[in-house]
Amino acid sequence: MTGKTKKVRKAVLPVAGLGTRFLPATKAIPKEMLTVVDKPLIQYAVEECIASGIEHVIFVTGRRKNAIEDHFDLAPELESFLEQHGKHDAARMVHEISGGLRISYTRQSEALGLGHAVLCAAELVGDEPFAVLLGDVIMDGPVPATRELIEICEETGAGAIHVERVPRERVHLYGIVDAAPEKNSRWGDRLLRVKNLVEKPSAEKAPSNLGVTGRYVLPPEIFDYLATTKPGTGGEIQLTDGLCRLAEANKLFACIYEGKTYDAGDKLGFLEATVEMALKNPKLGKDFRTYLRGLNL
Ligand code: UTP
Numbered sequence: 001m002t003g004k005t006k007k008v009r010k011a012v013l014p015v016a017g018l019g020t021r022f023l024p025a026t027k028a029i030p031k032e033m034l035t036v037v038d039k040p041l042i043q044y045a046v047e048e049c050i051a052s053g054i055e056h057v058i059f060v061t062g063r064r065k066n067a068i069e070d071h072f073d074l075a076p077e078l079e080s081f082l083e084q085h086g087k088h089d090a091a092r093m094v095h096e097i098s099g100g101l102r103i104s105y106t107r108q109s110e111a112l113g114l115g116h117a118v119l120c121a122a123e124l125v126g127d128e129p130f131a132v133l134l135g136d137v138i139m140d141g142p143v144p145a146t147r148e149l150i151e152i153c154e155e156t157g158a159g160a161i162h163v164e165r166v167p168r169e170r171v172h173l174y175g176i177v178d179a180a181p182e183k184n185s186r187w188g189d190r191l192l193r194v195k196n197l198v199e200k201p202s203a204e205k206a207p208s209n210l211g212v213t214g215r216y217v218l219p220p221e222i223f224d225y226l227a228t229t230k231p232g233t234g235g236e237i238q239l240t241d242g243l244c245r246l247a248e249a250n251k252l253f254a255c256i257y258e259g260k261t262y263d264a265g266d267k268l269g270f271l272e273a274t275v276e277m278a279l280k281n282p283k284l285g286k287d288f289r290t291y292l293r294g295l296n297l
Helices: 041-051 066-072 076-084 088-095 114-119 145-156 168-173 221-227 239-248 267-280 285-294
Strands: 010-014 056-061 102-107 130-133 137-140 159-165 175-181 191-199 210-218 252-256 260-263
Touching (some): 010 114, 041 137, 041 145, 056 066, 076 088, 114 239, 130 145, 137 210, 137 267, 145 210, 145 252, 191 239, 210 252, 239 252, 260 267
Parallel strands (some): 010 056, 010 130, 056 102, 159 252
Antiparallel strands (some): 130 210, 137 260, 159 210, 175 191, 175 210, 191 252
16 A cells, blocks of 8 residues: 555535434434534534544535534624633633634535535535545544544545444444455554445345444545436435445445444434543543432433
């Protein structure tokens, strides 16, 4: 493997979905603004971008998603109120929410699938590799998930996605990869070369139990593949179809993620994320653990 690709500077965060798994909470509030402990879900993804060296975040938004734009905008009235009341730490926290990132917004007028949402960002991304982060997925591990994928992409020149082992009875909820270990890589047994992907297969038809988590670093060719992908069930354009074309061209790696993935767009996944992130929180963790122990479950 040799280093041969452009630097990854941009990340696309598609946030235009309808969030039907989380109704009624998501009827008027974007799913990505649901709060885990003290931050909206989308802020976890933006912080991962900052920790991964991303310079420019592109949100693909839709109707009813204004709260996301407001969250990452400056709030001068709030900041001066906090300053006047001596709450300097809170004022700084509000001021630094987007961590100096450049932020752009584009619209997906109709929720026509994740692949379609990514395609909506094509002009803003241009001809360079870029990251995609699902805003309802929290990745918590020893290194920022997106940074690891950027390193793989920059070293190999190919796309890279994170996968995790999922129980057989849950493979029908994931994109599942058919992949073989890549020899002599610095990621050891965790790096696999993807031969194919299957979207939400039955347990019998699944080529493995390695499910796609929601973090991707992709070369710009993916836009050509998505632009020529025919809509599937429900008129949606799936990102998986574009990934299959990358895999056919021998340009896609999967990396088994070393940390924990929370699908917080799902009610149970959201509860797991809330409990585990609260237990890890430096200010709340100790008291919360005492509270949970007291429940005598
Ligand atoms: P999901 O499939 O989890 O989101 O897509 P959804 O469609 O909103 O959720 P459910 O299944 O109905 O509950 C993952 C991410 O991709 C975005 C979503 O906003 C979410 O952050 N997405 C999905 C789009 O931006 N556009 C789409 O057409 C579909």
